Structure formats: structure tokens, C-alpha cells
Amino acid sequence: MNSDMPLSIKLKKRASLLELSWSEGDVDQISEQNLRRYCACSGCRAKKQVGVELMTDNASVTDMVLMGTTGVQIKFSDGHDRGIYPWGYLRAIAKGEGEVFLND
Amino acid sequence: MAVITEQSVYVALGFIMDPFLQRDYVSLKAIETLSVVDNRVQLSLKLGYPAASMLGKITLHVKTQLQAAGFEDPEVRVVTDVVASPSQTAEGHLSGIKNIISVASGKGGVGKSTTAVNLALALHAEGASVGILDADIYGPSQRTMLGVADDVKPELVDEKYLKPVIRMGIKSMSVGYLSEEKAPMIWRGPMATRMLSQLMEQTIWGDLDYLVIDMPPGTGDIQISLAQKISVSGAVIVSTPQQVALIDARKGIEMFNKVGIPVLGIVENMATHICSNCGHEESIFGAHGAEAMAKEYQVALLGSLPLDSRIREDVDQGLPTVASDPTGPLTAAYTSLAHNVAAQLWQLNQTTPVSPEIVMLEE
Structure with a gap:
């Protein structure tokens, strides 16, 4: 049981936004660009650490797959599909605290 | 009146x-x-x-x-009427499965596989449709425990899907069915994990009330991946009462907490031994350890099983105790375990939130 699970995950393609509704009633929005930028897979994190910029300009979401109750795997149009986003991480990204979450 | x-x-x-x-x-x-x-x-x-x-x-x-x-x-x-866990996926061959129970431990050798197979058989005996997945790819034991003959292989469907092997009324799948008994699986992390999720997802399970997963010991790669990929409804932790095992069992519980899988409770295995010679009852591995831990984590003590050579002999012969002696006291202990596990799961399913819906909108 994961009480932090969102009620729904909506991808609004035209607005290029991911919208998450939480059980507390609040709604978070994350741009597709930010989703790609904050990809937390080992490859992307390593690139960030050595200072290589991630190409995020034309990153749109092509598919999302639930990972049990823990989070969601997001597949991007640039072919990258290795990032799994736990619920807490998505919340942190929306608040602009993605880095903090990863370093905790 | x-x-x-x-x-x-x-x-x-x-x-x-x-x-x-x-x-x-x-x-x-x-x-x-x-x-x-x-x-x-x-x-x-x-x-x-x-x-x-x-x-x-x-x-x-x-x-x-x-x-x-x-x-x-x-x-x-x-x-x-067994209630389906709200977190269960509606896709693929897993869609007919109402609940997935993961039987795990921190330490090896505490009787996970034995408990898992007897639990599965006891649930079946009580009227549920049950499957068992042997997820211990490095040391699969369900072929031996279920008494599946060496030449029995799961039937291939559409060159991609596997039919589970049915024994004593339960559907089973194991890496052991696909490999030679003596040849070890020499695989590293990613290979092993992928193999296992394939085994899970490409088996035609059909409709099941419970799928029992016999997990490998520890809190490594495979355990975490499985826990994340598959919507496990609840975990059962098996431990023997001695400190070394309890310390590891604690880690098992912590792992499930971390990945958001509810722990249904703890099974105390090999709790006491009754001397077949003089009838003296002794707590070889210490007493009340699991009970104390269950209290500490506020989970249920689901059952307590004795150290009895019959349990071992029965699984070695491929006819687990629940099947070989359906009316005996050991079977009664497993049946009570099955009741507790299923009842806890029922209670849990009433509060489990439904998995979020994923929608792609053109707007």
C-alpha cells in the first residue's frame, strides 16, 4: 500500500504538461521538458555529474508504464526509456526540489 | 415477544x-x-x-x-469470495490474478520455499485457486517440492507464452522447469531480473485468487526489481526465532516498507522441536523472537510452525505435508497460516488505494 499514490496521471499533449492529481486534492503540473531533464536513471545522472547537458528541447512523452505501486516509467520520443519516477520524486520536481530529493 | x-x-x-x-x-x-x-x-x-x-x-x-x-x-x-487487490494490474497475463503474495525472508535456509508451497496448497485446500512462482532462480526448489518429474516441461504457446505446470491442483512455474537440474544459472543481475519478469508475465496464469511468489533470500537486485515491477499485494516474512535470522528478517521488512509493499505479517518457522524419543519440547532457536518483532513493526504473527522432520521429508519426496497428510496437526498449522494470510489480505484490500489511471490527452 502506498498512500502517496496519485489518483490519476494525465499527459496533456498540446500543453506539453504532465498533470498529477493527488488524494489530498491538490494537483501538480510538470512540463515534459522538465520530466526529461530530471530523469533519474544512472546514465542521465552521470551525465549531469560530469556536466554534460541533457538534450531536452524536443522531449515529448510517448508512453508511461506503472511500476507496481511505487512510481511510473516514462518513455520519451528521443528513445530514452530508462527513467523510473517514484511518486515522491514527481512531487519534488513539481515543487522545483528534484535535486534535493535525489541528494537525500 | x-x-x-x-x-x-x-x-x-x-x-x-x-x-x-x-x-x-x-x-x-x-x-x-x-x-x-x-x-x-x-x-x-x-x-x-x-x-x-x-x-x-x-x-x-x-x-x-x-x-x-x-x-x-x-x-x-x-x-x-476472494476480493481482488485494488492495486492489481489489468494488463496481460497477470490480469486474472486477484492477489499476489510474496513469501520472503532476509536470511536463507529458514524454510521459505517449504512455507510457500504449503501455504499455496493450504489456500487451495480451503477453496481458492492458487498459483506458485518460484522466483529463486539460482536455487529453484519447487520442482522437487511439488514432485514434478524431470522430463516435464511447461508447454509453449505461440512460441512465446508458457503454460504453467499443474500439480496437486495448483499452477506452478519455475526456472527449474526450463533448465537442467544439475546445471546452475550463471547469470548476472540484469539478465536474472529480465528472465524472472518474463517468467512471471509470459506465463498463462489464467484466473487465480492468489499467486504465491517464492522469493530468493536477501534484499538484492532481483528482490527490488520484482517488488517494483509487479504490484505485490502483500508480503509474508518467514524467519526462524534466532537472532541472526531475525536481524535479516528485519531488513526484509524494511525493504518492503521502502518500496511500498505492505507486510502482512511474520511466520515463525522451526519454532519448537518435540523430541520423537521422549516427547520433550524444546525451542532450539529460542522463543518468542518473531513475536517480539511482529509487535515492534505492528504486523501480525501469522503462524508458528514446529521443526519437524516430517515437513522436511514430505517436501523432499515431492508431496508437501498439506497434501500428504491433510488431516494431521502440521497441516492444521499451515491451514491456520493460510487463513491468517488471506484474512489479513482481505482487510488490507479494503483500504488499499486503487492504482492511478494513466491518460494521454490530445488537448
């Missing part, structure tokens, strides 16, 4: 406890129908766990309790 109202029956039912959960039937939402006809109570209870051997007892229990509360000659009917 006083006139009976449905309301008064509800009040009385609020004091009748379920034998496995120690909660009343009103708060468990177990009342299917209730009516009063000619001043006589007609009640139908629907329980969310399989309990074929207990139906008579539970019916009688509710009847006498109602009589004691002043309702004469009540008509009580008890049925069971």
Missing part, C-alpha cells in the same frame, strides 16, 4: 468478531444481505478469504452469538 428490527441486528453483529481478524463483521463490511422475515433474522455473510474447512464453525459461531443476543432461531449463511 419483542419486534426485531434490522437495526438491532446490526448492533448485535457489531459485537460478533471474525475469528482471524478479531474485528466485527460490520466494520469488515462482510454483511451481504440482512433481512427480518416474520420476526426471524435472515443473514448472509460474505467473507473475503477462503475458509472451506471453517464455514460450518463460523456459521455456528455467528448463530449462537445471535441467539445469545436474543434473536431466536436465526438463519445464517456464510459464503466466501
